[in-house]
Amino acid sequence: xxxxxxxxxxxxxxxxxxxxxxxxxxxxxxxxxxxxxxxxxxxxxxxxxxxxxxxxxxxxxxxxxxxxxxxxxxxxxxxxxxxxxxxxxxxxxxxxxxxxxxxxxxxxx
Amino acid sequence: xxxxxxxxxxxxxxxxxxxxxxxxxxxxxxxxxxxxxxxxxxxxxxxxxxxxxxxxxxxxxxxxxxxxxxxxxxxxxxxxxxxxxxxxxxxxxxxxxxxxxxxxxxxxxxxxxxxxxxxxxxxxxxxxxxxxxxxxxxxxxxxxxxxxxxxxxxxxxxxxxxxxxxxxxxxxxxxxxxxxxxxxxxxxxxxxxxxxxxxxxxxxxxxxxxxxxxxxxxxxxxxxxxxxxxxxxxxxxxxxxxxxxxxxxx
Numbered sequence: 001x002x003x004x005x006x007x008x009x010x011x012x013x014x015x016x017x018x019x020x021x022x023x024x025x026x027x028x029x030x031x032x033x034x035x036x037x038x039x040x041x042x043x044x045x046x047x048x049x050x051x052x053x054x055x056x057x058x059x060x061x062x063x064x065x066x067x068x069x070x071x072x073x074x075x076x077x078x079x080x081x082x083x084x085x086x087x088x089x090x091x092x093x094x095x096x097x098x099x100x101x102x103x104x105x106x107x108x109x
Numbered sequence: 110x111x112x113x114x115x116x117x118x119x120x121x122x123x124x125x126x127x128x129x130x131x132x133x134x135x136x137x138x139x140x141x142x143x144x145x146x147x148x149x150x151x152x153x154x155x156x157x158x159x160x161x162x163x164x165x166x167x168x169x170x171x172x173x174x175x176x177x178x179x180x181x182x183x184x185x186x187x188x189x190x191x192x193x194x195x196x197x198x199x200x201x202x203x204x205x206x207x208x209x210x211x212x213x214x215x216x217x218x219x220x221x222x223x224x225x226x227x228x229x230x231x232x233x234x235x236x237x238x239x240x241x242x243x244x245x246x247x248x249x250x251x252x253x254x255x256x257x258x259x260x261x262x263x264x265x266x267x268x269x270x271x272x273x274x275x276x277x278x279x280x281x282x283x284x285x286x287x288x289x290x291x292x293x294x295x296x297x298x299x300x301x302x303x304x305x306x307x308x309x310x311x312x313x314x315x316x317x318x319x320x321x322x323x324x325x326x327x328x329x330x331x332x333x334x335x336x337x338x339x340x341x342x343x344x345x346x347x348x349x350x351x352x353x354x355x356x357x358x359x
Contacts, residue, residue, distance in 0.1 A: 001187050006162050009193050010170040013183070013200045017176045020204040022230035024211040025218060039348045040341035041212055045242070046304040047317035047340030048206030049235060051333045052178060053301055054318035055325050056294045062325060072291065079295050083302040090141035092302070096295035097148075101288060 071109040075100025127260075131253030135237075135260025138244065142236045145296020146265060147272040152290035153177045154276015155283050160184045167277045172270065175231065179203040182330050195329065202330040205337065210238045217245065217254040229255070232262035234269075239300035246306075309347050313340040 001009065024031065057076050058065055065073070079096025082088070103109045126132055157167040157180065174180060179200045186196050210233055218226055240261055245254060276283060283289075305311055317336040324332035 001162075001190055003163065003166060005193065006166050006187060007169070009183075009187065009196050010166070010173060012193065012197050013170070013176075013179060014173040016197055016200045017174055017179060017204045017207065018227075018231055020201070020207040021211055021233040022227055023208045024215045025226045025230045026223065028223070030215070030219075036345050036348075037341075040345040041209060043310065043313035043317075043340045043344035044209030044337050045206065045213060045238065046301060046310050046314050047337045048209060048333065049239070049297055049301040049304065050314040050317040050340075051321035051336030052206075052235075053294060053297045054321050055332070057298075058322055059325060064322070071288075072294075075291065075295070076298060079298055080302070083299055087302075088141070089296070089299045089303070090144065092299035093142075093145045093292055093295040096298065097288070097292045100291050104288060 069109045071100045071103035074103055126256065129253065129256045131256035132260035135257035136264045138240050139237065139261040139264035142240070142296055143264065143268045145292050145299070146236060146268050148289045149177060149293025149296065150269045150272025151276040151283065152293060153181050154273040155280060156181055156184055157273070158277050158280030160188050162187065164277055168274055171273045171277070175266070175269070176204060177269070177273070199329040202334050205334055207233055209337070213238075213242060216248040221255065229258060232266055234262065234265055235297060235300055236265050237261040239303050243303045309344065312347070313343055316340050316343050
């Protein structure tokens with residue numbers, strides 16, 4: 001892509017992300033929405049978060065990990081365990097990353 | 110009004126807002142996430158530097174788009190010269206979760222002027238959404254929603270932009286093989302945990318995670334759309350299956 005193309009692409013991306021973020025915030029009246037969709041949408045945010053995280057943990061180059069000796073999975077499990085224990089965001093990040101790094105550089109996984 | 114006095118007024122207003130207790134609370138609760146956001150921003154910045162689009166355009170895109178996962182998702186497309194509409198469609202798929210966020214934010218902010226709502230929308234992100242809903246599960250009139258949101262969102266915005274611009278400028282000087290980006294994934298994992306309120310949210314998260322992995326080969330990050338659709342469908346069916354008295358109606 002030429003610099004001009006990248007410039008225009010960025011502008012378009014900015015408009016698209018802002019419209020998504022403002023979709024239900026902008027209208028003056030509540031948008032008509034069937035009750036069943038309202039119920040379903042309660043699960044959309046957690047689904048989106050899980051959908052972004054899961055592939056990062058169990059896929060390598062688009063393929064499912066084929067060994068249990070994967071530092072990321074144990075890092076994530078350690079992070080989950082820490083959250084279950086303390087409900088601390090900071091602790092979860094530090095504990096999960098620490099275990100992953102220890103396994104990768106300590107055990108060579 | 111002359112420009113200098115307008116600036117002075119804005120500055121006084123900003124100072125006043127930053128002293129409000131709810132703003133401070135939001136900022137304080139945003140700080141623990143900063144380590145994950147900084148790590149993720151750094152990795153995104155390095156990826157943008159490596160894509161070869163140049164420092165100026167990379168910073169332009171980061172400040173204007175302010176959506177890390179969308180930016181990372183489109184880099185290989187831009188590098189390979191994909192058509193513009195494919196880049197935009199990918200951006201849309203990755204950003205659809207923001208539509209769900211805005212649906213949940215609406216009751217808290219619907220009374221504000223439209224320009225204010227647009228400005229708040231720009232600052233919307235995964236981190237401040239999860240923290241906000243965790244802090245205010247239900248709309249209660251009189252709560253300082255806007256101050257809390259601003260405190261949390263501005264800390265996130267500042268940390269993110271600082272990190273991604275550092276990554277763009279330092280570029281290949283930062284080795285990504287260290288697994289810095291994993292801290293960002295752990296941050297998202299921690300945010301996911303804050304949203305696990307009930308048994309049905311657990312199931313929705315597992316359904317979405319499996320769907321996102323199974324559909325990963327789809328182009329344009331459609332796997333995220335598939336995952337959200339699967340979890341929403343599950344939510345609808347689960348609510349149908351409940352006895353009438355136990356239905357969730359909000």
